[in-house]
Amino acid sequence: MGELVFDPLLPTWALAAIAAAALFIGALSLARGAKGAPLRIIALAALVLLIANPQRRIAERTALDDIAVIVTDESASQSLDRRDMATAKAASELEERLKALGHIEVLRASANGEDETRIIEAMENALSGVPRARLGGVFVITDGQASDAAKAAGLALDAPVHVLLTGRAGEIDRKITLVNAPRYGIVREAVKVSFRVDDVGPDDKPLDQGQNAGVILRVDGKEVLNQPVPIGAEVSFNAPLDHPGKLIIELEAAPRAGELTTRNNIAVLPVTAIRDRLRVLLISGEPHPGERVWRNLLKSDPAVDLVHFTILKPIEKTNPNEDVNELALIPFPQDELFIDKLSEFDLVIFDRYTYRGVLQSYHFDNIARYVENGGAVLIAAGPEYYGPLSLAGRRNLAFILPALPSGQAKEGPFRPQVTDEGRKHPVTADLPEEKFWGRWLRIMPVVKRAGETLMQGLGGAPLLILDRVGRGRVGLLLSDQVWLWARGFDGGGPHAELLRRIAHWLMKEPELEEEQLSLKGVGDALIIERQSMKDAPGPVELTDPAGATRTVSLKPVRPGKFSAEIDHAARGLYRARDGDLFAVGAVGLAAAPEFEDVVSTRLKLKPLAGKTHGGIFDIRRGDDVAPPALRRVDAGASAFAGAGWAGIAMRNASRTDSVADSPLAPAVFWLALIAAALAGAWAIEGGISLARRRPRHGELKL
Numbered sequence: 001m002g003e004l005v006f007d008p009l010l011p012t013w014a015l016a017a018i019a020a021a022a023l024f025i026g027a028l029s030l031a032r033g034a035k036g037a038p039l040r041i042i043a044l045a046a047l048v049l050l051i052a053n054p055q056r057r058i059a060e061r062t063a064l065d066d067i068a069v070i071v072t073d074e075s076a077s078q079s080l081d082r083r084d085m086a087t088a089k090a091a092s093e094l095e096e097r098l099k100a101l102g103h104i105e106v107l108r109a110s111a112n113g114e115d116e117t118r119i120i121e122a123m124e125n126a127l128s129g130v131p132r133a134r135l136g137g138v139f140v141i142t143d144g145q146a147s148d149a150a151k152a153a154g155l156a157l158d159a160p161v162h163v164l165l166t167g168r169a170g171e172i173d174r175k176i177t178l179v180n181a182p183r184y185g186i187v188r189e190a191v192k193v194s195f196r197v198d199d200v201g202p203d204d205k206p207l208d209q210g211q212n213a214g215v216i217l218r219v220d221g222k223e224v225l226n227q228p229v230p231i232g233a234e235v236s237f238n239a240p241l242d243h244p245g246k247l248i249i250e251l252e253a254a255p256r257a258g259e260l261t262t263r264n265n266i267a268v269l270p271v272t273a274i275r276d277r278l279r280v281l282l283i284s285g286e287p288h289p290g291e292r293v294w295r296n297l298l299k300s301d302p303a304v305d306l307v308h309f310t311i312l313k314p315i316e317k318t319n320p321n322e323d324v325n326e327l328a329l330i331p332f333p334q335d336e337l338f339i340d341k342l343s344e345f346d347l348v349i350f351d352r353y354t355y356r357g358v359l360q361s362y363h364f365d366n367i368a369r370y371v372e373n374g375g376a377v378l379i380a381a382g383p384e385y386y387g388p389l390s391l392a393g394r395r396n397l398a399f400i401l402p403a404l405p406s407g408q409a410k411e412g413p414f415r416p417q418v419t420d421e422g423r424k425h426p427v428t429a430d431l432p433e434e435k436f437w438g439r440w441l442r443i444m445p446v447v448k449r450a451g452e453t454l455m456q457g458l459g460g461a462p463l464l465i466l467d468r469v470g471r472g473r474v475g476l477l478l479s480d481q482v483w484l485w486a487r488g489f490d491g492g493g494p495h496a497e498l499l500r501r502i503a504h505w506l507m508k509e510p511e512l513e514e515e516q517l518s519l520k521g522v523g524d525a526l527i528i529e530r531q532s533m534k535d536a537p538g539p540v541e542l543t544d545p546a547g548a549t550r551t552v553s554l555k556p557v558r559p560g561k562f563s564a565e566i567d568h569a570a571r572g573l574y575r576a577r578d579g580d581l582f583a584v585g586a587v588g589l590a591a592a593p594e595f596e597d598v599v600s601t602r603l604k605l606k607p608l609a610g611k612t613h614g615g616i617f618d619i620r621r622g623d624d625v626a627p628p629a630l631r632r633v634d635a636g637a638s639a640f641a642g643a644g645w646a647g648i649a650m651r652n653a654s655r656t657d658s659v660a661d662s663p664l665a666p667a668v669f670w671l672a673l674i675a676a677a678l679a680g681a682w683a684i685e686g687g688i689s690l691a692r693r694r695p696r697h698g699e700l701k702l
Contacts, residue, residue: 036681073142160640167600221582244646245510290483382480402451422454424486424560438490519689545572615641
């Protein structure tokens with residue numbers, strides 16, 4: 001039969017004008033009661049049709065197959081309990097069944113995700129090139145844990161979405177969730193960490209509420225607490241922050257028998273411990289050109305509270321002829337500083353301090369105990385370091401010093417040099433422009449007793465020595481010439497960076513520790529870095545996200561720096577240990593949403609299946625799978641799923657291969673029709689007029 005179309009001989013506006021005129025003339029003829037009005041209307045209609053040029057269009061069409069889309073979940077959680085194998089098997093069997101129905105084209109797509117499963121996004125990508133008029137249905141094979149399930153509300157589909165769940169009946173899993181996870185804390189103050197341990201079954205059903213699960217709290221890999229906590233209840237622990245810098249807090253719940261994975265039994269929280277303020281006590285002795293170098297450096301650091309005193313001589317021992325006011329001295333609170341409040345300082349600096357009798361032997365005793373208990377002392381020495389008034393002559397203090405003077409100061413220019421040990425140590429490693437450092441003019445000769453010599457001067461004499469004493473630290477800078485660098489003498493040098501590093505190492509800043517271990521993810525690679533004073537540190541024990549442990553050997557990068565790179569590392573949390581050193585790092589997200597919830601669930605995708613009149617099916621049967629039976633269903637049906645079966649909407653779509661147009665009637669037909677109609681109208685109306693006006697032969701006209 002074809003369809004009727006028009007191919008006007010005149011523009012549309014002209015055709016419309018002619019049609020309107022014809023309509024008006026026809027209506028006027030009818031209104032006047034003309035006997036030939038119907039024929040006139042036929043003529044006018046034929047004229048309009050002649051101009052409209054009606055065509056009969058005949059199209060040749062080919063029926064098209066319906067399209068079924070299979071979306072497989074290939075995210076990381078599908079590797080659990082052989083779900084990936086079940087998914088592959090179900091997809092293959094489903095594809096065979098769809099093709100067996102006939103006239104169905106099957107398209108495959110996958111949702112890949114190591115950190116999260118984005119099922120809806122994968123569906124949108126798969127359907128972007130599919131004509132909606134051919135879409136018969138979508139089959140999603142997944143565990144149901146779709147992180148973007150909320151986006152399903154924006155999908156405009158008039159085809160059913162069927163969800164095939166790959167989880168087993170009776171699945172269980174235990175997980176630990178951080179509820180309150182502070183990222184910063186104050187050194188030597190505990191930080192409160194709140195968490196919850198949950199046991200869940202299919203469809204996120206809570207299990208064993210009120211029972212207990214053992215939880216271990218670790219800080220930097222060391223176990224701090226181990227106790228049972230109630231399942232399903234929020235619990236808080238106080239984690240101690242013993243040192244500044246980044247600490248790793250781990251919470252690990254004991255495994256539950258039969259759970260899917262233990263990856264989500266561990267919660268890791270990096271906490272940065274900061275000092276409330278860095279308190280530094282600077283005691284200056286004999287005036288010298290570099291006296292203000294330390295003061296300016298420490299005052300420029302907004303995180304430092306500086307207390308500065310200069311001691312020339314005690315007031316009670318002044319010469320009677322001297323004017324006390326001219327000495328510009330204030331009462332020195334030695335007992336308050338060195339007995340009552342000494343432990344409040346993070347660092348005590350003696351800058352060319354000479355014993356003047358202000359500090360007594362019990363003060364030096366307290367300073368030594370302060371260092372052994374975790375404090376820090378730096379002695380910036382000059383010529384005063386040798387002789388009876390030297391700090392090294394105070395027996396109560398001398399035993400914590402790394403070197404004792406061996407003679408008078410040596411005068412003469414020399415360029416400070418970094419020693420082999422110094423090139424390994426973070427305090428002096430990679431100091432800038434070493435080749436262009438300016439000269440110093442004086443150094444104190446000493447006999448070294450302990451510590452590490454990081455810089456040297458004339459003839460290899462020690463210039464900078466750092467040492468650990470008990471839990472504290474001691475530094476000895478054996479020249480008062482660092483101010484020459486600050487003034488730019490002979491080209492100057494990195495005085496600010498050097499002094500800052502020395503002070504921060506003494507105050508135990510983690511980034512300057514000699515022995516460090518760190519992990520970091522770069523793309524899909526895991527980088528292990530080791531800082532060490534050893535020539536060749538041993539291998540690192542590495543635990544991967546699955547819990548498997550192996551040893552990794554490190555290669556030297558530069559003196560004191562070693563590293564290893566693991567390419568294509570599995571995504572997730574890694575832990576490394578080398579003796580007492582511990583580090584945590586991650587490739588991708590440390591706590592990926594993909595493994596927060598792993599138990600199979602129908603809750604997240606149920607709204608989508610219900611909205612499209614699809615179904616949700618459990619397909620696992622032990623180690624085998626049982627996809628639903630398939631049926632063809634009329635596209636206008638109200639349900640596309642039932643007990644054990646899933647429907648495919650029949651679209652009956654087709655493709656137009658060719659189109660041919662032919663005139664509904666030749667132009668001669670329309671012209672003849674117009675002529676006949678007009679002639680008929682003239683005959684009717686003309687015949688009536690003659691009959692009225694011409695009398696018959698022999699009749700009289702009245």
